[in-house]
Every structure is written in structure tokens, then in C-alpha cells.
Amino acid sequence: MRILVIEDNRLLRDNLQALLSAHGFHASFAADGRSGLQMALIEPPDVLVLDLGLPGLDGLQVCQRLRAESDRHVPVLMLTARDALDDRLLGFRSGADDYLVKPFAGEELVARCLALSQRHRAGQPHVLCIGSLRIDRRSHEVQRQGRRIELHQTSFDILLALAEAWPRTLTRSELVQRLWGDTPPDSDPLRTHLYLLRQLLDKPFARPMLKTVHGVGFRLESDEGIA
Structure with missing residues (x-):
């Protein structure tokens, strides 16, 4: 917190x-x-x-x-x-x-x-919906366009943080703090986890949802209207 x-x-x-x-x-x-x-x-x-x-x-x-x-x-x-x-x-x-x-x-x-x-x-719902993306906080189930997406825990934590902040952009430091608190790893694992999340969340679909805001951080973009 x-x-x-x-x-x-x-x-x-x-x-x-x-x-x-x-x-x-x-x-x-x-x-x-x-x-x-x-x-x-x-x-x-x-x-x-x-x-x-x-x-x-x-x-x-x-x-x-x-x-x-x-x-x-x-x-x-x-x-x-x-x-x-x-x-x-x-x-x-x-x-x-x-x-x-x-x-x-x-x-x-x-x-x-x-x-x-x-x-x-x-008062927040257990299920977050952004466009066709559906995230269940309790079961950790993620779906996009009705297709289930299997995420490792860290990828899920990143996605949940971005969804809870949506439509705001999260800075890299905010994501690192959310994942590792005051003791981040010496390496840069966030880059790897973001890459893995993109492969699962975006690659199978026509429109990417995970956006890099250069010089600021990362945010989700709704795919509303994309079949």
C-alpha cells in the first residue's frame, strides 16, 4: 500500500x-x-x-x-x-x-x-472490463474477445495494475513499486515481463492493448469495436 x-x-x-x-x-x-x-x-x-x-x-x-x-x-x-x-x-x-x-x-x-x-x-467490481478484456480479481482469470489468456503471476499483477489505473498511464517506477516494493531486483525484469505479457495479451489479436507512452510509462488502450 x-x-x-x-x-x-x-x-x-x-x-x-x-x-x-x-x-x-x-x-x-x-x-x-x-x-x-x-x-x-x-x-x-x-x-x-x-x-x-x-x-x-x-x-x-x-x-x-x-x-x-x-x-x-x-x-x-x-x-x-x-x-x-x-x-x-x-x-x-x-x-x-x-x-x-x-x-x-x-x-x-x-x-x-x-x-x-x-x-x-x-465498491469496486471483482471483474474489470476494458473493451473486450475481462479480468477477474478473485479467480485471476483473464479473457479477451471471449478467449481465455493464461498468465503467470507477475504478468497478471502487471495487467491488473494497468487495468486498475486505466485510462491513466503508469510510470515504470509505479509498476516496479507495485511488483517489488522497496526491494526491486538488481536486473531489469520488468522489460521481460512486459514482453511476455504482450505476447499473450496482444499478439493473437488484431489490435494491441498494451501501449508504451514514450518518456512516461505504460497504459492499456481499449479495443472497443474490434471484432
Whole structure:
């Protein structure tokens, strides 16, 4: 899970870095509202942990602008020392999904982040469809134009990541992070896995779906209308 933390207290950032890394999460950090908002818009995290008292833009402004400008829903967990009911209600009206008052237990923050990420996926269908492509998250079955495609696990993980991001382009670094986390192999296996995926997903069909966006990354393109 990718978590973005926007927090201006350096000691708390360091503590959260250790906590989130220990639980296997990939955490990015920003120390002010403006840079944090840009990070969230450019590469939306699975969960945003957002302090309220920030320089530049405060947490409420960041949340409001994120809701107005992002092309997807990013779950937001607000962190604040303000524990009055009115403060909580203002946070929720600004677009927060959850609220955690400082000081807090690290395990509770982790549990809330996990719950938010799962809640965000709860409404997503088990089967993703893009054009004639059909991906079943539960059974890992993949079909295109009604023909079953047998994929190894890594190829399936790449395809699922691209399908979940569709129509957005995923950067190479995003795919590497999704597959191997913070410990990518020394070699460049992504190139090989993308080649294998293309052979199975595209070669038997008239129109390729896996596209390379030069200088950016990779994305899926619908084959809608192709028989």
C-alpha cells in the first residue's frame, strides 16, 4: 500500500516513516500543503495521511482542493490535535474520510489506513472490463474477445495494475513499486515481463492493448469495436 503523509513536524515524520516501513508500506512525505497536494494529484496514493496545521495550505484547504482537482477518490485520514466536535465536523465537510486525534497510537493509525484502503476498494467490481478484456480479481482469470489468456503471476499483477489505473498511464517506477516494493531486483525484469505479457495479451489479436507512452510509462488502450 502506498501512503502519502503530509506533516510539517520532522520528528513525527521520522516516526511515521519507521512505523509504516515496519508494516511493509511504501510511504512518501511532504512537509507543506502545496507540495503535498501536488504529490497527491500527480501520483495519487492509496491513502493520504494529512495534518491540519500545515504551512502554505492548511490541511482543510489541501483536502478541499484534492476533492475538486483529483480524477479519483483518494482516502484521507486527517491528523490533528484539535479534538472538538466542530473541528471534526469541519474536517469531514472538507472531504476527510477519517479523523485521528494527536497524540495517537501507531498501531491505530496503521489499522485506520488499512480500513480506509479496503473501504475504498469495497465498491469496486471483482471483474474489470476494458473493451473486450475481462479480468477477474478473485479467480485471476483473464479473457479477451471471449478467449481465455493464461498468465503467470507477475504478468497478471502487471495487467491488473494497468487495468486498475486505466485510462491513466503508469510510470515504470509505479509498476516496479507495485511488483517489488522497496526491494526491486538488481536486473531489469520488468522489460521481460512486459514482453511476455504482450505476447499473450496482444499478439493473437488484431489490435494491441498494451501501449508504451514514450518518456512516461505504460497504459492499456481499449479495443472497443474490434471484432
